[in-house]
Amino acid sequence: MANYEQPKSQSFTDDYTNGDYTADESRMMMEEQSAMQTNQQNPSAPPMMHNGEEGGQNNDGDDMVMVDHDGEEHVDVEAGEFEDEADEDDDFMKGELYEYEVGALNCLWRPARPHGCREFMHRCGGWLALNREQIASGITVGVTQIPEVCSSALMAGINPIRALQATWIMNVVTSVMGGRPGMVSGTSGFVGLALLKLVEEHGVDYIFYAIMFAGVIELAFGLMGLGALFRLIPNPLMVGFVNGMGLLIAAQQFRYAKVWPDQAFHSEPLDRRDLIAVGHSYSQFTDKDSEWIETSSFIVFIVEALVCFLVCLFLPKATKIIPSTFVALIVGVIAEWAIVRQIGYNSPIVEDYADISSTFPKIVWNDPKIDMPSFSWDTFQKIYLAGLAVFGVGLIESILTANVLNDRIGNNGFKSKIAISQGVANIVTSVFGGMGGSGMLSQSIVANKAYGITGLSTFLTGVTLLVIIVAASPAVKFIPLAAFAGIMFYIAFCNLIQWGSILNGIAALFPERVRDWMRLDYKIQRSDILIMLFVTVMLLIFDLTVAIVGGVLIAVFVYVWDSSNRVVVDRELSEDGMNVTYNISGPLFFATAQSFLDTFPAEEIEHDPEDVILLLEGAEVFDSSGMVALKKLHDRFEALGKVAALSSLSPTSRRIMEKSASMWEGVSFLEVEEIDEDELESIPSKIGPHNDL
Numbered sequence: 001m002a003n004y005e006q007p008k009s010q011s012f013t014d015d016y017t018n019g020d021y022t023a024d025e026s027r028m029m030m031e032e033q034s035a036m037q038t039n040q041q042n043p044s045a046p047p048m049m050h051n052g053e054e055g056g057q058n059n060d061g062d063d064m065v066m067v068d069h070d071g072e073e074h075v076d077v078e079a080g081e082f083e084d085e086a087d088e089d090d091d092f093m094k095g096e097l098y099e100y101e102v103g104a105l106n107c108l109w110r111p112a113r114p115h116g117c118r119e120f121m122h123r124c125g126g127w128l129a130l131n132r133e134q135i136a137s138g139i140t141v142g143v144t145q146i147p148e149v150c151s152s153a154l155m156a157g158i159n160p161i162r163a164l165q166a167t168w169i170m171n172v173v174t175s176v177m178g179g180r181p182g183m184v185s186g187t188s189g190f191v192g193l194a195l196l197k198l199v200e201e202h203g204v205d206y207i208f209y210a211i212m213f214a215g216v217i218e219l220a221f222g223l224m225g226l227g228a229l230f231r232l233i234p235n236p237l238m239v240g241f242v243n244g245m246g247l248l249i250a251a252q253q254f255r256y257a258k259v260w261p262d263q264a265f266h267s268e269p270l271d272r273r274d275l276i277a278v279g280h281s282y283s284q285f286t287d288k289d290s291e292w293i294e295t296s297s298f299i300v301f302i303v304e305a306l307v308c309f310l311v312c313l314f315l316p317k318a319t320k321i322i323p324s325t326f327v328a329l330i331v332g333v334i335a336e337w338a339i340v341r342q343i344g345y346n347s348p349i350v351e352d353y354a355d356i357s358s359t360f361p362k363i364v365w366n367d368p369k370i371d372m373p374s375f376s377w378d379t380f381q382k383i384y385l386a387g388l389a390v391f392g393v394g395l396i397e398s399i400l401t402a403n404v405l406n407d408r409i410g411n412n413g414f415k416s417k418i419a420i421s422q423g424v425a426n427i428v429t430s431v432f433g434g435m436g437g438s439g440m441l442s443q444s445i446v447a448n449k450a451y452g453i454t455g456l457s458t459f460l461t462g463v464t465l466l467v468i469i470v471a472a473s474p475a476v477k478f479i480p481l482a483a484f485a486g487i488m489f490y491i492a493f494c495n496l497i498q499w500g501s502i503l504n505g506i507a508a509l510f511p512e513r514v515r516d517w518m519r520l521d522y523k524i525q526r527s528d529i530l531i532m533l534f535v536t537v538m539l540l541i542f543d544l545t546v547a548i549v550g551g552v553l554i555a556v557f558v559y560v561w562d563s564s565n566r567v568v569v570d571r572e573l574s575e576d577g578m579n580v581t582y583n584i585s586g587p588l589f590f591a592t593a594q595s596f597l598d599t600f601p602a603e604e605i606e607h608d609p610e611d612v613i614l615l616l617e618g619a620e621v622f623d624s625s626g627m628v629a630l631k632k633l634h635d636r637f638e639a640l641g642k643v644a645a646l647s648s649l650s651p652t653s654r655r656i657m658e659k660s661a662s663m664w665e666g667v668s669f670l671e672v673e674e675i676d677e678d679e680l681e682s683i684p685s686k687i688g689p690h691n692d693l
Contacts, residue, residue: 102130102454133323137452138460140326142168143476145186145443145465147484150354151255152192157199158207158435160354163187164469165361166434170425171462175455179421180402182409182453184443184461189252190397190544191437194389202382205371208364209379211426211436213387218395218423227415230399236528237551239501240535241400242441244547246496248540249442253485256348257293257301293348300340300347301482308332308486312449313494323450325487332483351477358469361432370433390426390436392545398422398439400548405444409453445491505529527558564591567619569599579611585618588626596629597636606640613670617648621656627663634667645670 114120128135145167153163167186174185195207221227292298308328315324340346350356364370373379402418418439426436447457468476507520508529515521531551538547567586574580588596605612614633621627630646637644647670649657657664 133451134457137447137450137457141447141461142464149187152187152189156192156196161358162435166429168462168465169429173425174421175459177421181455187437190393198386208430210383210386211430214390215423215426217391222416222419234555236531240532242496244536244539246492250492256481304482305486309489312490336480348481357473364433394438401439401441560591567592580608581613583615589622590625593625593629612642612644621653
């Protein structure tokens with residue numbers, strides 16, 4: 001999996017461009033530093049002086065311009081010549097005296113504002129050159145998003161324009177709000193599925209309240225810092241998620257090779273699905289309500305998709321100047337219109353799939369095309385379940401997409417900040433008549449492969465899509481759908497599906513002897529393989545939320561089960577046989593409490609010496625169950641006439657037990673330094689009748 005590092009800021013030096021000097025002072029000191037470096041490299045060269053008293057000569061023998069400490073320029077009158085001001089500013093105009101970062105606009109004001117139109121244009125040119133990959137990525141993803149978001153809307157019976165409007169708004173808002181750099185947002189299939197039942201029962205006009213409600217919950221979730229909960233997602237679950245998404249994306253590309261009734265694209269979807277609909281992800285292969293396109297068109301579709309796939313695969317090996325996904329779109333258009341259609345064949349294009357032209361969105365309460373119901377308790381009862389569903393799938397997909405990008409790019413995004421940006425974006429989207437959305441893994445990977453790793457790329461994705469919707473739809477509707485399919489195949493098979501995990505799964509099926517014979521050194525725990533397979537299968541058969549929640553529950557159960565077998569008790573009898581020490585290590589919580597007590601049967605411990613020490617240096621008390629088990633063990637020893645004491649509590653265990661101090665009345669506690677081999681005989685005198693925490 002390729003990794004791309006965030007480009008670093010580029011600057012000539014930080015000493016003279018930190019905002020403490022004016023542009024003239026910075027230029028003067030930079031020239032002086034450059035001259036000093038030249039003198040060090042070539043001592044015979046005439047020096048350039050800036051003391052206002054001495055001067056050097058240029059290569060033509062003319063006296064050079066001298067700069068005094070006040071920044072004023074002087075020329076030798078006898079020479080009768082002086083350098084042009086434009087030449088004097090060459091170094092500054094070359095971009096060496098201002099800082100700039102990929103995706104940022106600070107080149108327009110750091111370290112000082114530009115002087116004149118020429119300098120401003122030069123800075124803009126340098127910025128465009130520096131951000132050419134971000135610009136190309138934004139344009140590419142703005143185009144490739146169109147068929148995917150349209151499909152998501154059609155699945156829910158919503159006009160595709162609602163999805164397109166939501167998508168561009170979300171990309172602009174999340175980039176401005178400081179969401180995950182490089183993460184593309186928009187209407188995904190999971191969001192469309194979450195709105196499906198609401199559209200069926202109450203109509204499209206209610207979805208905007210549902211999206212608002214989902215956005216408010218996401219915003220509150222982020223403001224409360226609950227994004228930290230997603231650290232419970234284990235790596236096997238992430239592997240299962242990306243594998244399932246890869247298979248799902250690959251299968252969905254064949255829907256473009258189906259002939260659907262016209263009403264499926266303009267009002268109501270042809271086939272609705274429930275939350276649990278086995279095999280719906282591959283319904284394009286099995287449904288009887290639609291037919292495949294003509295054989296010749298299907299062959300053209302496959303060939304064009306294969307060509308675009310190969311362009312994405314092999315072009316980066318030759319050059320990375322232009323993103324391969326962008327080139328693939330151009331190749332697909334050329335192949336369709338310059339070759340295929342010229343010989344009498346064709347394949348589906350965007351125009352055949354959906355109408356993507358529209359105007360700038362209006363506020364839903366002022367839009368004559370929307371009959372907004374009044375907000376009331378009855379309205380809330382109708383929309384809250386759909387809002388919760390959008391919140392669940394949207395937040396999960398956004399956070400998991402951010403996690404995948406974190407692994408690929410290397411810099412982390414704050415999960416709570418991502419939730420805040422997604423929440424605000426959904427609120428704004430619903431106000432302007434969009435159907436909401438979330439982070440989109442497939443399009444984010446497209447942006448990543450086009451080196452779009454900044455917020456600028458995401459912002460330009462939204463702007464590109466807006467321009468297409470409002471003014472440039474005629475230029476996009478001729479793009480063949482096979483080009484999109486080829487790019488998505490490349491994303492799915494070469495960037496999402498982790499083929500090494502399949503090898504891990506195979507290795508887990510064999511015993512160690514067979515693995516050694518087959519030289520399979522990739523084996524991981526079978527429980528991790530189970531989580532991967534479960535998430536992948538549930539993602540394909542059921543739903544994203546079902547897959548992720550189920551995967552987390554399995555991971556938690558596996559961890560609890562493994563931890564329940566990690567309590568170890570070592571018994572050590574003193575040399576004189578007068579006391580015994582039980583060295584306890586491992587977690588003490590609800591899953592280990594009973595097995596811990598079973599380690600000390602009364603018929604065995606009754607033969608112990610009178611003095612008993614429970615050494616807890618390697619143990620941790622995590623909850624009330626572990627605390628109660630420890631107290632029961634102490635009482636069991638006391639009931640047998642023993643004198644028991646607890647020793648060496650960890651700070652965490654002590655804090656938990658101090659909250660229930662009344663439970664420990666009459667229990668003796670020892671510090672670790674009090675247990676000494678030379679003082680074992682005096683243990684009874686140290687164990688008092690009452691020693692509070």
